[in-house]
Amino acid sequence: MADPTRKSNLHWWIIGGMVVGAIWGTLLHEAYYSEFYANAVTDTHGNVVNDGILTKAVLKDIEGQFRETAFGSLAYGLAGLFMNLLKMIVLPLFFTSLVAGIVGLGDFRRLGKIGGRTALWYLTTTLLAILTGLLLVNLISPGEGVSLDVPFSSEKPAELTGWGVITGMVPTNVVDAAAQGKLLPLIFFAICFGVFLLKTETEAAKTVRSFFQGFFDVMMKLTGFIIALAPIGIAALIAKLLATTGPDVFESLAGYAITVAVALGIHFFLVLPGLVYVRTKRNPYRIMRQMSPALLTAFSTASSASTLPVTLERIEHGVGVSPRISSFVLPLGATVNMDGTALYECVATLFVAQVFATTNPDYVLTFGNQMTIVGLALLVSIGAAGIPHAGLVMMPIIFAAVGLPFEMTALLWAVDRPLDMCRTATNVWSDTLATVYVAHQEGEISQPEEESE
Numbered sequence: 001m002a003d004p005t006r007k008s009n010l011h012w013w014i015i016g017g018m019v020v021g022a023i024w025g026t027l028l029h030e031a032y033y034s035e036f037y038a039n040a041v042t043d044t045h046g047n048v049v050n051d052g053i054l055t056k057a058v059l060k061d062i063e064g065q066f067r068e069t070a071f072g073s074l075a076y077g078l079a080g081l082f083m084n085l086l087k088m089i090v091l092p093l094f095f096t097s098l099v100a101g102i103v104g105l106g107d108f109r110r111l112g113k114i115g116g117r118t119a120l121w122y123l124t125t126t127l128l129a130i131l132t133g134l135l136l137v138n139l140i141s142p143g144e145g146v147s148l149d150v151p152f153s154s155e156k157p158a159e160l161t162g163w164g165v166i167t168g169m170v171p172t173n174v175v176d177a178a179a180q181g182k183l184l185p186l187i188f189f190a191i192c193f194g195v196f197l198l199k200t201e202t203e204a205a206k207t208v209r210s211f212f213q214g215f216f217d218v219m220m221k222l223t224g225f226i227i228a229l230a231p232i233g234i235a236a237l238i239a240k241l242l243a244t245t246g247p248d249v250f251e252s253l254a255g256y257a258i259t260v261a262v263a264l265g266i267h268f269f270l271v272l273p274g275l276v277y278v279r280t281k282r283n284p285y286r287i288m289r290q291m292s293p294a295l296l297t298a299f300s301t302a303s304s305a306s307t308l309p310v311t312l313e314r315i316e317h318g319v320g321v322s323p324r325i326s327s328f329v330l331p332l333g334a335t336v337n338m339d340g341t342a343l344y345e346c347v348a349t350l351f352v353a354q355v356f357a358t359t360n361p362d363y364v365l366t367f368g369n370q371m372t373i374v375g376l377a378l379l380v381s382i383g384a385a386g387i388p389h390a391g392l393v394m395m396p397i398i399f400a401a402v403g404l405p406f407e408m409t410a411l412l413w414a415v416d417r418p419l420d421m422c423r424t425a426t427n428v429w430s431d432t433l434a435t436v437y438v439a440h441q442e443g444e445i446s447q448p449e450e451e452s453e
């Protein structure tokens with residue numbers, strides 16, 4: 001019988017889990033959804049509120065009612081447990097991985113070279129993703145002629161200026177940044193710490209180096225254990241999603257959702273693999289198969305940060321990349337390199353602009369506006385956390401810059417989860433290929449242990 005702890009079988013177990021989750025979720029949906037939906041959109045006097053639109057608040061209400069059913073609460077419970085286990089290891093893994101990665105690289109010249117290569121690759125692929133989105137949304141124009149009532153949302157645009165992003169990267173209090181799960185400031189501290197640990201030649205500092213290496217090794221072992229639970233966790237996550245997603249959700253937003261999905265598909269299956277093939281001559285689809293547990297976890301959890309443990313484990317044991325490279329390049333990527341998110345920001349903003357222009361013919365999106373969207377989509381993707389819906393929460397920043405009412409982000413909530421799953425898988429795939437590229441350049445990929453079994 002197949003053993004889920006044998007890593008090469010894991011993706012089959014996860015796919016099996018997804019099928020079980022899909023059946024489980026569909027049954028829950030059939031049994032309860034219409035009743036819960038009706039409860040959520042009517043007030044105590046039986047009047048329809050919210051114009052019957054599936055906003056964030058309505059979704060929350062429906063979810064609350066599902067939690068009160070036996071099979072619904074099992075799905076929520078198991079999904080919550082799996083997510084918590086992943087989140088539990090993210091912070092220590094993230095920090096020790098970066099420090100051990102920097103120390104493992106051994107010298108500053110090498111660190112600089114690898115850092116430069118990584119940054120260039122991340123920037124190039126994110127820009128390519130945005131351009132793919134821009135092209136498709138202009139070609140398909142999913143928002144033209146769509147007239148929708150604009151539901152109200154309380155999401156206010158956060159401030160995002162060039163300096164704001166830069167100063168925000170430096171933590172005033174490391175413990176506070178860690179407690180709030182702010183990974184960008186933590187990266188900054190981890191890099192500073194790693195670099196100066198490398199510079200400090202005392203005996204005591206050597207002990208600190210091996211402490212971090214040992215800590216990282218323990219985290220990776222723990223990761224292996226949590227990953228074996230992925231099929232159950234993912235079944236519950238999928239059940240939870242399908243129970244609360246009505247098929248009618250897609251109706252008015254179908255054009256938009258399809259545009260995002262097709263653009264992500266082009267980037268995922270053609271652009272990124274093409275780029276890595278041209279630069280390394282390695283078969284990207286084989287890497288895709290080796291990485292499939294990580295890609296499926298990203299898809300199911302919609303969080304690249306929570307997926308980091310699986311991504312690290314797979315790239316080392318499945319693809320054969322040395323931990324010297326992966327433990328530096330991957331944690332960086334999980335936070336700053338988000339191709340899928342950047343593409344989505346661009347398509348979603350242009351879609352909303354097209355809808356807005358349908359009812360406000362005076363509104364024109366100039367070429368300059370489109371370029372602003374490209375620049376901000378890049379910044380937002382760097383600043384967004386690797387957690388579910390982070391991309392949508394940051395959207396008002398772009399809306400404000402191009403004169404769209406930020407209330408219109410409420411429109412996008414109804415279909416955000418499935419799109420988030422697709423963009424997160426794209427984010428993790430892009431981090432993976434960046435790591436493969438850098439490791440290839442450095443001669444740091446060997447025959448993975450599973451292939452030689």
Ligand code: ASP
Pocket residue numbers: 302303304305338340341384385386387388389390391392420423424427
């Ligand atoms: N969920 C995405 C991620 O973790 C971020 C986003 O919302 O786009 O990569």
